[in-house]
Amino acid sequence: MHILITGAAGMIGRKLTERLIVDRALGAQPIEKLTLIDIVAPARPVGFSDHVKIRAADLADPGVAEKAISERPDVIFHLAGVVSGEAETEFEKGYRVNLDGGRALLEAIRLAGDGYLPKVVFSSSMAVFGAPFPEAIPDDFNLTPLTSYGTQKAIIELLLADYTRRGFLEGVGIRLPSIVVRPGKPNKAASGFFSGIIREPLNGEEAILPVSDSVLHWHASPRSAVGFLIHGAGLTRKQLGDRVNLMMPGVCCTVGEQIEALRRVAGDKVVARIRRAPDPLVQRIVAGWPSRFDPKRALALGFTAEATFDDIIRAHIEDELGGKIAD
Amino acid sequence: MHILITGAAGMIGRKLTERLIVDRALGAQPIEKLTLIDIVAPARPVGFSDHVKIRAADLADPGVAEKAISERPDVIFHLAGVVSGEAETEFEKGYRVNLDGGRALLEAIRLAGDGYLPKVVFSSSMAVFGAPFPEAIPDDFNLTPLTSYGTQKAIIELLLADYTRRGFLEGVGIRLPSIVVRPGKPNKAASGFFSGIIREPLNGEEAILPVSDSVLHWHASPRSAVGFLIHGAGLTRKQLGDRVNLMMPGVCCTVGEQIEALRRVAGDKVVARIRRAPDPLVQRIVAGWPSRFDPKRALALGFTAEATFDDIIRAHIEDELGGKIAD
Numbered sequence: 149m150h151i152l153i154t155g156a157a158g159m160i161g162r163k164l165t166e167r168l169i170v171d172r173a174l175g176a177q178p179i180e181k182l183t184l185i186d187i188v189a190p191a192r193p194v195g196f197s198d199h200v201k202i203r204a205a206d207l208a209d210p211g212v213a214e215k216a217i218s219e220r221p222d223v224i225f226h227l228a229g230v231v232s233g234e235a236e237t238e239f240e241k242g243y244r245v246n247l248d249g250g251r252a253l254l255e256a257i258r259l260a261g262d263g264y265l266p267k268v269v270f271s272s273s274m275a276v277f278g279a280p281f282p283e284a285i286p287d288d289f290n291l292t293p294l295t296s297y298g299t300q301k302a303i304i305e306l307l308l309a310d311y312t313r314r315g316f317l318e319g320v321g322i323r324l325p326s327i328v329v330r331p332g333k334p335n336k337a338a339s340g341f342f343s344g345i346i347r348e349p350l351n352g353e354e355a356i357l358p359v360s361d362s363v364l365h366w367h368a369s370p371r372s373a374v375g376f377l378i379h380g381a382g383l384t385r386k387q388l389g390d391r392v393n394l395m396m397p398g399v400c401c402t403v404g405e406q407i408e409a410l411r412r413v414a415g416d417k418v419v420a421r422i423r424r425a426p427d428p429l430v431q432r433i434v435a436g437w438p439s440r441f442d443p444k445r446a447l448a449l450g451f452t453a454e455a456t457f458d459d460i461i462r463a464h465i466e467d468e469l470g471g472k473i474a475d
Numbered sequence: 476m477h478i479l480i481t482g483a484a485g486m487i488g489r490k491l492t493e494r495l496i497v498d499r500a501l502g503a504q505p506i507e508k509l510t511l512i513d514i515v516a517p518a519r520p521v522g523f524s525d526h527v528k529i530r531a532a533d534l535a536d537p538g539v540a541e542k543a544i545s546e547r548p549d550v551i552f553h554l555a556g557v558v559s560g561e562a563e564t565e566f567e568k569g570y571r572v573n574l575d576g577g578r579a580l581l582e583a584i585r586l587a588g589d590g591y592l593p594k595v596v597f598s599s600s601m602a603v604f605g606a607p608f609p610e611a612i613p614d615d616f617n618l619t620p621l622t623s624y625g626t627q628k629a630i631i632e633l634l635l636a637d638y639t640r641r642g643f644l645e646g647v648g649i650r651l652p653s654i655v656v657r658p659g660k661p662n663k664a665a666s667g668f669f670s671g672i673i674r675e676p677l678n679g680e681e682a683i684l685p686v687s688d689s690v691l692h693w694h695a696s697p698r699s700a701v702g703f704l705i706h707g708a709g710l711t712r713k714q715l716g717d718r719v720n721l722m723m724p725g726v727c728c729t730v731g732e733q734i735e736a737l738r739r740v741a742g743d744k745v746v747a748r749i750r751r752a753p754d755p756l757v758q759r760i761v762a763g764w765p766s767r768f769d770p771k772r773a774l775a776l777g778f779t780a781e782a783t784f785d786d787i788i789r790a791h792i793e794d795e796l797g798g799k800i801a802d
Contacts, residue, residue, distance in 0.1 A: 239641065278717065288609075288617040291633065292718055299637040303630050306618065310626040314566065390605065391619055 149174060150181040152221035154207060154253065155228030157186035159330060160271060164225060164374045169196045174223060175382045185216055186228065207249035213256035220260070223267045223381050226253055232275060233337050235297035246300035254307055258316040265317060268308065269380045271373075272321040272393060274366060276302040277438045284442040287395060294436050305393040312385070312392050320380040321393030325368045325453070326437075329464035338433040342367065345403070346410055346461055349421035352474035358427035361404030364439035368398040368453040369463040379451055387449060395443045397453040399460060409457040413465070414473050476501060477508040479548035481534060481580065482555030484513035486657060487598060491552060491701045496523045501550060502709045512543055513555065534576035540583035547587070550594045550708050553580060559602060560664050562624035573627035581634055585643040592644060595635065596707045598700075599648040599720060601693060603629040604765045611769040614722060621763050632720040639712070639719050647707040648720030652695040652780070653764075656791035665760040669694070672730070673737055673788055676748035679801035685754035688731030691766035695725045695780040696790040706778055714776060722770045724780040726787060736784040740792070741800050 151174060155161045165184060172179055181199040184190040189204040205212045207228055217224070228249060229235075235242030250270070257266060277285060278294030293299045308319035330343040341358055342365065348355035368376075376396050388394075401409070411419045443451075454460045465471060478501060482488045492511060499506055508526040511517040516531040532539045534555055544551070555576060562569030577597070584593060604612060605621030618629045635646035657670040668685055669692065675682035695703075703723050715721075728736075738746045770778075781787045792798055 282615075288619075290615040290718075291618045291629075292615075293633070293637070294640065294717060296637050296641070299633050302618075302633050306620070306626050306629050306633075310620070310623055313621065314623070390621060391617075 149177040149179050149223065150183070150219060150221045151179055152183040152185070152216060152224045153190075154185050154216070154224070154226050155271075156184035156190035157188050158227060159332070159370065160327070160373050160377075161186065161190065161225075161227050163370050164227070164377055165190070165193050167374050167378065169193050174378065181219075181221075183216070183219070183221060206245070207252050208244050213249075213252040214259075216253065217256050217260065217264070217266070220264050221266060223269065224253070225269045225271070225377055225381070226250060227271045229271075229300075230297070231337065232273075232295055232297040235300060236295055239296060242296050242300060246297065247303055250300075250304040251307060254304075254311050254317065258311060265315070267381055268317045268319045269377050270304060270308050270319060270321045271377065272301045272305055272323045273298065274323050274325055274395065274438050274441070276305065276323060279436045279438075281438055284440045285395070285438055286442050287391075287445045309390065309392050313390060318385055319392050320383055320388060322376050322380050323393060323395040324373055324376065325366045325396055325398035325441075327370055327373050328367050328460060329468070330370065331464075331468045338430050339437075341430070342403075342406075345406065345422050346464065349410065349418045350414060350465065350469060350473050352421070354421050354423055357403065357422050357424050358430040359403060359434055360426065360431070361402060361407065363403045363434055364400065365403075365434075365437065366398040366400055366439060366441055367457065367460060368396065369460045371463045371467055372396075372398075372453045376451055376453075383449060391445070394446045394449070394451070395441050396446050397443045397451055398441065399454050399457050400440045401457050406457050409461055413458055413461045418473065476504040476506050476550065477510070477546060477548045478506055479510040479512070479543060479551045481512050481543070481551070481553050482598075483511035483517040484515050485554060486659070486697065487654070487700050487704075488513065488517065488552075488554045490697050491554070491704055492517070492520050494701045494705065496520050501705065508546075508548075510543070510546070510548060533572070534579050535571050540576075540579040541586075543580065544583050544587065544591070544593070547591050548593060550596065551580070552596045552598070552704055552708070553577060554598045556598075556627075557624070558664065559600075559622055559624040562627060563622055566623060569623050569627060573624065574630055577627075577631040578634060581631075581638050581644065585638060592642070594708055595644050595646045596704050597631060597635050597646060597648045598704065599628045599632055599650045600625065601650050601652060601722065601765050601768070603632065603650060606763045606765075608765055611767045612722070612765055613769050614718075614772045636717065636719050640717060645712055646719050647710055647715060649703050649707050650720060650722040651700055651703065652693045652723055652725035652768075654697055654700050655694050655787060656795070657697065658791075658795045665757050666764075668757070669730075669733075672733065672749050673791065676737065676745045677741060677792065677796060677800050679748070681748050681750055684730065684749050684751050685757040686730060686761055687753065687758070688729060688734065690730045690761055691727065692730075692761075692764065693725040693727050693766060693768055694784065694787060695723065696787045698790045698794055699725075699780045703778055703780075710776060718772070721773045721776070721778070722768050723773050724770045724778055725768065726781050726784050727767045728784050733784050736788055740785055740788045745800065
């Protein structure tokens with residue numbers, strides 16, 4: 149089996165690559181070949197002796213999408229994209245990468261013209277939804293993005309569904325929850341604190357909490373995100389039906405509950421490293437985000453996330469800290 | 476006030492033009508100038524002595540959208556598009572005209588760069604929704620098109636909302652019901668019989684009914700469709716909020732109820748011209764269409780449709796038959 153990952157240098161892309169190399173298979177099928185594409189060349193994976201192709205390229209550039217699928221990968225994980233904040237500040241770049249790049253990939257597949265029918269797993273986002281919300285957002289809720297990023301994700305979802313319906317490819321859109329705990333350095337995303345208040349204290353560093361403890365949000369770990377994508381790749385057209393874009397399960401909890409989970413897992417000393425510094429701008433941005441879903445379809449189709457925020461913290465400690473917490 | 480109509484040669488475009496020329500104003504503002512664009516040159520309207528510009532052009536062609544807005548129309552009615560059946564049989568043409576053409580118009584406005592902020596009224600469709608449906612489809616129902624046409628309409632809706640949110644234009648998307656009674660010759664659209672079973676018998680001709688009397692659907696007259704577009708043009712950004720795409724009110728009734736309405740308005744002799752000839756293909760297509768909406772927002776914003784199917788038939792007799800029914 150040949151697998152193509154776009155956006156392979158990103159956080160989810162790297163973790164998906166690692167997982168596929170550990171598994172050496174997707175579903176029941178052994179992986180013989182991996183193609184990894186990103187704007188910057190993804191790192192060559194260690195411990196995979198079979199064929200790996202690494203490419204630095206922009207899918208929105210002419211000919212790139214055609215070349216990306218020229219060896220007819222069986223499964224394509226389309227993760228490439230400009231993140232939410234950048235798509236908002238750089239309007240044209242966001243539309244070019246997230247909309248035109250994604251559409252170019254779908255078009256290249258459609259135009260292959262040799263019976264090529266790959267599985268296309270698209271990493272979408274809960275950002276396709278925007279306030280106001282019911283208490284729990286149902287699977288059939290309106291697409292009401294309040295960011296250009298969410299708009300671009302929603303458009304690729306619609307194209308994915310139409311291209312699937314027309315028989316050009318077999319698409320599945322995975323609407324990711326807020327992924328925590330993100331490894332690495334703090335970033336300037338408005339959502340960064342959700343990871344920061346766990347990651348930094350566990351590293352012995354101070355973290356700033358810019359919102360109130362009552363803020364409710366929908367989370368899953370990077371490990372679960374990778375699990376969603378892999379599980380999605382295994383679903384059949386028949387299982388998915390026409391509505392191929394699915395909101396993923398997650399843990400719904402308040403910031404206060406996250407902090408109490410951190411206390412249970414890592415103790416008072418770690419929690420004491422969180423410093424409250426309310427930021428009205430961040431508060432306002434976060435207020436527009438979805439907080440709770442009722443992802444019946446994804447659960448019925450066998451997608452699983454963590455059961456508690458404690459599990460999300462433990463996944464981070466296992467996957468990123470070698471099981472150890474800084475004193 | 477300068478008004479631009481794209482798709483001005485189509486049925487709704489012609490009726491909108493006629494209405495604007497009768498009113499000589501949009502809301503409280505007199506109309507000084509009309510620009511009418513379509514793939515084929517729209518007919519020059521009679522009885523409008525002020526400035527009218529007629530143009531045959533394709534918005535998806537380079538430079539056409541820029542030229543269309545070069546005189547900075549205050550209000551743009553964007554009706555241009557390939558119809559449902561054609562978008563399904565001609566995939567590339569549908570995406571080119573309905574998606575690329577619409578996006579080119581929005582982009583031309585964004586890039587005007589001189590503070591230009593037109594009102595853009597987009598004729599969308601209930602085809603942005605696809606089965607399965609709840610008994611009455613709420614305003615916040617998922618976008619689940621089951622046609623390429625519906626997909627293209629949903630994408631322009633999303634762009635319209637994002638461009639409005641970003642302050643590039645003031646958009647409103649008008650999701651039209653099934654418009655009956657369409658004037659003119661029978662066409663091959665799967666929905667054609669909804670108009671045919673009223674129009675042909677009123678003209679003294681036989682009409683074929685390919686579905687059962689129990690088929691339920693959502694209708695408004697061409698006159699109401701024009702009214703929706705004009706009313707939409709008068710709504711403010713504040714009234715609309717972020718969800719600028721609105722399902723329109725209509726009359727929900729079965730084919731059997733339509734026929735009984737025709738009997739009340741025109742008598743048994745006219746109804747006797749309907750011949751039942753079930754067509755399983757048409758039955759299957761129609762089964763995927765929405766039948767009943769709960770358009771709370773549009774009603775609250777003052778949109779109005781006919782109250783009964785009798786009114787829809789009467790509107791046709793008044794507007795198309797000079798008030799007379801063939802014997």
